[in-house]
Amino acid sequence: MKRFLPFELIAALRFLREGRMQTAFILAGVTIGVAVIVFMSALLAGLQANFIKRVLTSQAHVMLLPPEEVARPQRGGEPGVVEDAVVQRPAQRLRSIDQWQAILGQLREMPEVRIASPVAAGSALAVRGEASRSVTVTGVEPETYFQVVRLPDNIAAGTPRLTSQDIIIGTELARLVGVEVGDRLRLSAASGRDAVLTVTALFDLGNKQVNERSVFVALRTAQSLLGLEGGVTSLEITVGDVWAAEVIAQAIRRLTGIRADSWISTNIQFFTAVNAQQMTNTLIRVFVGLSVALGIASVLVVSVVQRSREIGILRAMGARRGQVMRIFLIQGGVLGLLGSLSGSLLGAGAVIAWHSLARQADGSELFPLILQASLFLGAAVLAMLTGVLAAMAPALRAARLDPVVAIRG
Amino acid sequence: MAEGPLPAAPVLQLAGVRKAFNLGLPTEVEVLHGIDLTLRRGEFCALIGPSGSGKSTLLNLIGLLDRPTAGQLLIEGQDTGALEDAALTQLRGRSIGFVFQHHHLITAFTAAENVMMPLLLDRGWPGEAMRRVAESLLERVGLARWRDYPVNRLSGGQQQRVAIARALAMDPPLVLADEPTGNLDTKSADAAFDLMREFNRSRGTTFLIVTHDPRLARRCDRIIEVVDGRILSDAPVAALAAPAFPPAG
Ligand SMILES: Nc1ncnc2c1ncn2[C@@H]1O[C@H](COP(=O)(O)OP(=O)(O)OP(=O)(O)O)[C@@H](O)[C@H]1O
Ligand SMILES: [Mg+2]
Numbered sequence: 001m002k003r004f005l006p007f008e009l010i011a012a013l014r015f016l017r018e019g020r021m022q023t024a025f026i027l028a029g030v031t032i033g034v035a036v037i038v039f040m041s042a043l044l045a046g047l048q049a050n051f052i053k054r055v056l057t058s059q060a061h062v063m064l065l066p067p068e069e070v071a072r073p074q075r076g077g078e079p080g081v082v083e084d085a086v087v088q089r090p091a092q093r094l095r096s097i098d099q100w101q102a103i104l105g106q107l108r109e110m111p112e113v114r115i116a117s118p119v120a121a122g123s124a125l126a127v128r129g130e131a132s133r134s135v136t137v138t139g140v141e142p143e144t145y146f147q148v149v150r151l152p153d154n155i156a157a158g159t160p161r162l163t164s165q166d167i168i169i170g171t172e173l174a175r176l177v178g179v180e181v182g183d184r185l186r187l188s189a190a191s192g193r194d195a196v197l198t199v200t201a202l203f204d205l206g207n208k209q210v211n212e213r214s215v216f217v218a219l220r221t222a223q224s225l226l227g228l229e230g231g232v233t234s235l236e237i238t239v240g241d242v243w244a245a246e247v248i249a250q251a252i253r254r255l256t257g258i259r260a261d262s263w264i265s266t267n268i269q270f271f272t273a274v275n276a277q278q279m280t281n282t283l284i285r286v287f288v289g290l291s292v293a294l295g296i297a298s299v300l301v302v303s304v305v306q307r308s309r310e311i312g313i314l315r316a317m318g319a320r321r322g323q324v325m326r327i328f329l330i331q332g333g334v335l336g337l338l339g340s341l342s343g344s345l346l347g348a349g350a351v352i353a354w355h356s357l358a359r360q361a362d363g364s365e366l367f368p369l370i371l372q373a374s375l376f377l378g379a380a381v382l383a384m385l386t387g388v389l390a391a392m393a394p395a396l397r398a399a400r401l402d403p404v405v406a407i408r409g
Numbered sequence: 410m411a412e413g414p415l416p417a418a419p420v421l422q423l424a425g426v427r428k429a430f431n432l433g434l435p436t437e438v439e440v441l442h443g444i445d446l447t448l449r450r451g452e453f454c455a456l457i458g459p460s461g462s463g464k465s466t467l468l469n470l471i472g473l474l475d476r477p478t479a480g481q482l483l484i485e486g487q488d489t490g491a492l493e494d495a496a497l498t499q500l501r502g503r504s505i506g507f508v509f510q511h512h513h514l515i516t517a518f519t520a521a522e523n524v525m526m527p528l529l530l531d532r533g534w535p536g537e538a539m540r541r542v543a544e545s546l547l548e549r550v551g552l553a554r555w556r557d558y559p560v561n562r563l564s565g566g567q568q569q570r571v572a573i574a575r576a577l578a579m580d581p582p583l584v585l586a587d588e589p590t591g592n593l594d595t596k597s598a599d600a601a602f603d604l605m606r607e608f609n610r611s612r613g614t615t616f617l618i619v620t621h622d623p624r625l626a627r628r629c630d631r632i633i634e635v636v637d638g639r640i641l642s643d644a645p646v647a648a649l650a651a652p653a654f655p656p657a658g
Contacts, residue, residue, distance in 0.1 A: 007529050014517035313513045316474060317527045317575070318502015320495060403474045407509065408465075 008323055012330035019303060023335070026299045030339020030387075031346055033288040034379055038347025040281055041375055043354070046367030048274055052242075053368070055263055055270075058205045058214075060117075060148045060236035061245045062252065063266075064103065065259045066095045094122050096231025103256050104235055110255075112248045115238040117144035120219055122226040122233065124189045126169070131177040135169075135215045137187060139222020148238045151203050151216065157181050158201030164218045167197035170211030171204045187215070191227040206364070292383070293390035296335050300328055300394035304401075311398050312406025321399040328395035329388050336387025337380060344376045417450040419486070420582045420615045421471060426480035428466055440466050441638045443480065450582065451613040453606065455626035458635035464619045465587055467635065471617065472585050473501040485582060502531050506576030506614075508586035508605075513572065514560040520571050521547060521556035527578045539578075546574035550604055566597025573604050577614065584608075586618040590625065602628065 005013075016023045097103065100118060107116040120139040125132050142162040146152050152160045156171050158181035167185055179185055179199050188194035197217060204211055223229055239248050245262035252260040264271060304311070311324055348371055358366045423446040429439040440463045448454060458464050469475040470482060473489060482489050484504050489497060506527070514523045522529075524543035529535055547556050550570040552563075560568055569589060576584050586605065590598035602625050609616050620626050627646055634642045 005535070007533055007535070010535070011517070018517040309513065310515050313507075313509075313515065314526070314530065315498070316472065316501070316507045318498060318530045318579075320498050320530075323530065323533075404469050407474075407513070 008326040009330055011327045012334060015303065015307065015327065016331055016334060019306075022299050022303065026295055026335055027339050027342065029295045030292050030335060030383065031343040033292045034340045034343025034383055035346035035350065037285055037288055038344050038375060038379055039350045039354075040284065042347065042351040042369075042371055043367065044277055044281060045370045045372070045375075046351075046355070049370055050365075050367045051270060054206050055267060056242065057150055057154060058207055058210045059263050059266075061239045061242055062237040062249045062260055062262050064097065064107075064235040064237070064252065064256070065261065066097050066233065067259060094226055094228055094231075094233055096120075096228055096233065097235065097258065100232045100235060103258065106256060107235065107237060107252065110248075110252070112239050112241070112244065112251070113237055114240055115144055115147045117141055117148050117236050118219060118232040119145065119234045119236050120222040120226060120228050120232045122189065122222070122228070124187045124225065126173060126177060126215060127186045127188060128177040128179055128183070133173060133176055133212070135173065135187075136213050137189075137222050137225060138214060138216050139219040139226070140216055141219050145216075145236065148236045149205075151205075154203050154205050156202045156204040158199070160203075161200045162216065162218045164221045165198055166200045166218065168201045168203055168216040169199055170214055171202045172208055172211035173213070173215065174199070174202050176212065187217075187225060189225050189227070191225075193225050193227065195221060195225050197221070289382070289386055292336070292339070293386050296332050296387050296390040297393060299335070300332060300391050301397070303331070304328065304394045304398045308398075308401055308406045311401050312403040315401070315403035316407065324401075325395045325399035328398050329391045332387035332389070332391025332395070333384045334387070336383035336385070336390075339387075340380045340383030343383070344379055348376075417452075419447050419449050420452075420484070421446070421448040421617075422481070422483040422486075423447070423471070424481040426467075426470060426477045426482060428463070428470060428475070429478045432478065439478075439638065441470075441477075444635075444638075444640060446633065446640065446643070448583070448615050448617060450615055451609065452631060453609045453616050453629050454618065454631040454633055455629040456617055456619045456633050456635065457621070457623075457626050458641075462635045463638045464635055468585050468587050468617070468619060471583075472505050472507060473497050499531075502527055503579055504581050504583060506579065506581045506584040508569070508572050508576045508584065508589045510588040510591045514568055514575070516559065516561045518560065519557050520552060520560055520563065523560055523571055524574045524578055526575060531579065542578060543574070546577060547571070549608075550574045564597075566593055566600060569593060569597065569601045570604060573601060573608070577608055577612070580612065581614070583615045583617070586616065588619050588621065590620065590622060598622070598625070 104116055104118060107113050118141060122137055124135055124137045126135045140162070142160070146160065151168065160168055162168065167187070169179070169185065174180065177185070181199055181201060183199050184196055185199055186194055186196045217225070219232075223231065239245055242263070246264040249260040249262035249265065314324060351371065352369065355365065355367065355369045360366050423444050426441060426444040427439060428441040429437055431437045444467060456464050456467070466475075470477050473484070484500060487500070489500065492500065515526065518526070521540065521543045524546050525535070525539040528539035528542060532539070544553065544556060547553050550573060552567060552570055552574075555563060555567065560571060563571065573589070584605070589605070590601055593601060605616055605618065606628070608614050618629065626632050629646060631643070631645050633640060
């Protein structure tokens, strides 16, 4: 008998060990319940994180646009795969933001705004020999813009240099038109102007559409190509707290009087879907928790009946009601805790297996593997509490047993 | 009984103890109708009587497992009527040992653990001292080598001896035994009875033993006979001329 354990815990463990079959079955039940919750939660967190990471590597947190231009999220990609929305500017006559330098100054004063960067963007054709592709040309100031969209962190080849003669394109476009780092690529705009630029780097932002459609050039180069001398089509912003982006966008709207779209509002469908999923997840948790609790309770009720004589004997030998009660509460807690440990292992194993099996069409991972300690800790604490709560009724019943009746059997 | 000039201190005193079941219901029955009884330190008493006469009911009251409907019950001079459930439980744990007809050991524990159970319940945590108490008691009942065995590996007689050791773990002044040999063959019954006698002699523990076995009753110091909820006779064994109970049983 372990000397560092109190009597109640020793008795609870012995009783569980003695009731092998019952203990094994209820543990299996709790394990499955917890595994389902862990698996679902990890999967959801992974898919969500994946989406957000993808959106935020290719999109600014807040984007300021000239009034009549409407940025529309488009859905695309393979069916069944959560694909991020790509914000594309409609093909219409490009308009510059009035007095953008003054607005940029204002933005840079705002404490919530980490980086604000001017962008001149429009459509053009990328031409190389016979091959040509329509692309979105984004003219940027590399020093600031590369902190908004972390292009340098996502370079597949070359170095992300952007002088007025340079261009950075996506890996997909490079493949389609057949260029490599160091090759020259011609851009021709609808205005009739064109520019021949040197490919300095290929990026991979983890999104096929973006890798095919977007090219980056120096702000000046874009302005003259698109006929926007001195003008910009948007101001792109990185904020400190990505989840406050919408609130900050509204503040910017009030401050500057021009359109400011946050990544949250342009991906509103995604967040609606996430909310719905989270609600489903919560419901499933509640019901799994409930059936786990009922399972534990029913096993313990049976155990109290089976052991009523022993309980009576313990009472005759001086066991207090509280001691008897704790023996059963602890059994509930131990069942919950052990079940949640094995359930966490099983759930984590399932997530890892699913992560390595389920792949996107291009072979990349469907979702990042997110196994937070907090999920397991939460599951363990919650399962233990559920177990203790479930044990309440049986434990009370055990404590209230009349020893005379119990001993007579 | 105590002939000497200084009678031993009373361990148990009952005065006008009554017990009725189904209080207030149409089927209310009074099972004990005013029991007066005093047991002194070191007495070794048999409690006999026909089936249904109220012996077990009386033992449950004395053992503080149940409360009388009327009357006074004192354990070592302490009136138990006013005690709360928790205090009653503590008094029971410390002052009274139980031996039941069916050994009633806790099968999830070993022999030694069963013996130390009353100490464990009292202290809350296992300790080396209680382990030693249990081992020496097991030695006294001749089961030292079984101490780490699960109790369901022992024979019925052995289990009853473990139960006797357990009843003495707290070294209580009073041990109550309800038909402790009822389920044992003659040899095991004698062994169990002898053990209780030995503890009574060596420790001065008072025993009150319910038995249907006249042979064993006659080996006690005093026989109390209950019939229909009343004490019909109460006398030292030497003074008994004839068996105080109907033949066969
Ligand atoms: N909880 C109870 N409710 C109602 N009646 C009871 C209860 N317990 C005992 N009795 C009744 O009290 C009477 C005495 O019972 P008790 O068990 O004390 O007899 P006993 O002398 O121990 O008999 P035996 O020798 O068969 O063990 C019996 O008639 C029994 O039916
Ligand atoms: Mg009886």
